Amino acid sequence: MPNSQLHEQLDHVAFDELPDRAVFKERVLRTAIAKGLLDDRQLIAGFIDVDGVSRTITELKAAFPDHFAHTFAAKANAMTGSLAIVRDRGLGCEVASAGELQQALRVGFPPESIVYDEPAKTRQVLQFVIDKGVSFNIDNFQEFERVEEILGENEARSRIGFRINPQVGSGKISAMSTATDTSKFGVALSDPGNRERLVGLYCTRSWLTSMHTHIGSQGCSLDLMIHGIRKVVDLVLEINTAVGRRQISVIDIGGGLPVNFDCEVVTPTFAEYSAALRAAVPELFSGEFAVKTEFGRSIYAKNGFIAARVEYTKESGGRRIAIAHAGAQTATRTAFVPDLWTIRLSVFDSSGRARNGVAIEQDVAGPCCFAGDMLAYKRPLPLIEPGDYVMLHDTGAYYFSNPFYYNNLPPIAVIGAAEDTGRVSLDVWRRQQSLDDMLAVIG
Numbered sequence: 001m002p003n004s005q006l007h008e009q010l011d012h013v014a015f016d017e018l019p020d021r022a023v024f025k026e027r028v029l030r031t032a033i034a035k036g037l038l039d040d041r042q043l044i045a046g047f048i049d050v051d052g053v054s055r056t057i058t059e060l061k062a063a064f065p066d067h068f069a070h071t072f073a074a075k076a077n078a079m080t081g082s083l084a085i086v087r088d089r090g091l092g093c094e095v096a097s098a099g100e101l102q103q104a105l106r107v108g109f110p111p112e113s114i115v116y117d118e119p120a121k122t123r124q125v126l127q128f129v130i131d132k133g134v135s136f137n138i139d140n141f142q143e144f145e146r147v148e149e150i151l152g153e154n155e156a157r158s159r160i161g162f163r164i165n166p167q168v169g170s171g172k173i174s175a176m177s178t179a180t181d182t183s184k185f186g187v188a189l190s191d192p193g194n195r196e197r198l199v200g201l202y203c204t205r206s207w208l209t210s211m212h213t214h215i216g217s218q219g220c221s222l223d224l225m226i227h228g229i230r231k232v233v234d235l236v237l238e239i240n241t242a243v244g245r246r247q248i249s250v251i252d253i254g255g256g257l258p259v260n261f262d263c264e265v266v267t268p269t270f271a272e273y274s275a276a277l278r279a280a281v282p283e284l285f286s287g288e289f290a291v292k293t294e295f296g297r298s299i300y301a302k303n304g305f306i307a308a309r310v311e312y313t314k315e316s317g318g319r320r321i322a323i324a325h326a327g328a329q330t331a332t333r334t335a336f337v338p339d340l341w342t343i344r345l346s347v348f349d350s351s352g353r354a355r356n357g358v359a360i361e362q363d364v365a366g367p368c369c370f371a372g373d374m375l376a377y378k379r380p381l382p383l384i385e386p387g388d389y390v391m392l393h394d395t396g397a398y399y400f401s402n403p404f405y406y407n408n409l410p411p412i413a414v415i416g417a418a419e420d421t422g423r424v425s426l427d428v429w430r431r432q433q434s435l436d437d438m439l440a441v442i443g
């Protein structure tokens with residue numbers, strides 16, 4: 001079918017009663033199906049709402065003063081297309097591995113806009129980031145000694161500081177909480193001797209000019225995050241007083257703004273976080289420090305979704321099950337820790353029209369060959385039929401670029417979606433891998 005005809009058809013559908021974001025997603029899905037980007041061979045795809053990401057970045061920038069330099073945590077969505085939007089909107093990039101660093105450099109982030117946060121930096125990586133002038137955060141005292149050795153007599157072009165663990169406790173998800181008493185990240189601030197040692201090192205090393213913390217990623221309350229940042233800013237003030245000048249001029253407060261996975265409305269917002277932070281840590285807003293952030297999930301999660309075809313439906317011991325093509329290969333956390341990573345699902349017919357029938361409890365299973373490969377248990381949804389699509393909402397962060405190769409399932413295709421004068425345009429960012437390509441990855 002020619003595109004113009006397709007768009008006309010889509011334009012005739014009355015979507016008015018649905019919220020904007022939901023309308024857009026349905027239009028994207030219908031366009032993708034009509035264009036053959038989803039069918040009985042292309043069984044699953046992820047979608048990014050390109051304008052949505054741009055709007056989110058506008059909200060982020062508006063929420064904080066200009067001396068806040070925002071970097072995007074590449075681990076949330078490291079695809080070229082995703083990073084390019086962020087780069088074009090003037091953000092920097094936070095990376096945590098040699099692979100993410102290469103990707104950021106290839107996408108064209110200037111080295112000085114990148115911050116390197118890997119906890120296990122090798123000598124080679126440190127040499128590379130120092131040579132490039134990429135900023136980085138030292139995780140521990142052994143790493144400090146290595147950095148000092150590499151720097152030798154040379155002046156550092158990189159912005160360098162310690163990552164501090166303010167030990168303020170865990171959020172709701174212990175695996176995502178990085179500021180517990182025993183966290184593997186950073187220098188534990190309250191452990192005996194550490195505070196004094198840090199003050200001593202900053203006082204004697206003028207190249208230590210920044211300080212970093214990241215309290216956790218998802219599941220941390222604003223109060224917990226702000227409590228941790230307050231402690232780190234107190235340490236910065238103590239050091240600068242001890243040095244007698246503003247040696248630490250950059251404070252990196254990490255990312256971690258949590259995302260709600262239960263509805264379209266975004267909560268908490270960047271503006272709410274900023275207001276609470278300003279009240280508790282006014283020094284960050286005075287302009288006396290440059291402040292860096294490293295948001296990931298809050299920039300991409302709600303601007304992406306996955307659509308997967310349903311292959312079969314069946315009943316087993318009174319349990320009604322739909323077997324779809326999205327499971328642990330892309331929704332890994334949801335499959336393995338379903339109670340903590342519950343995602344919203346919707347059902348669409350084979351042409352992409354939303355099913356609005358009476359909700360009945362159904363389990364939605366993935367394609368992988370283990371019993372826990374489930375997207376949802378006893379979820380009230382309109383009756384799912386074979387050939388339908390299930391939509392996994394809010395999956396734009398940490399669901400596309402972190403594939404899990406179980407059963408030799410390939411990373412899912414990803415498509416950038418935009419709307420121009422009422423028409424949906426789709427740009428394939430990553431094709432579905434052929435079996436041969438997939439098997440080459442497996443080795």
Ligand SMILES: Cc1ncc(COP(=O)(O)O)c(C=O)c1O
Nearest residue numbers: 073214217255256294295296297
């Ligand atoms: C050091 C660091 N910064 C930023 C982030 C991004 O966190 P989020 O995606 O929750 O904003 C992470 C996530 O793990 C991180 O480890």
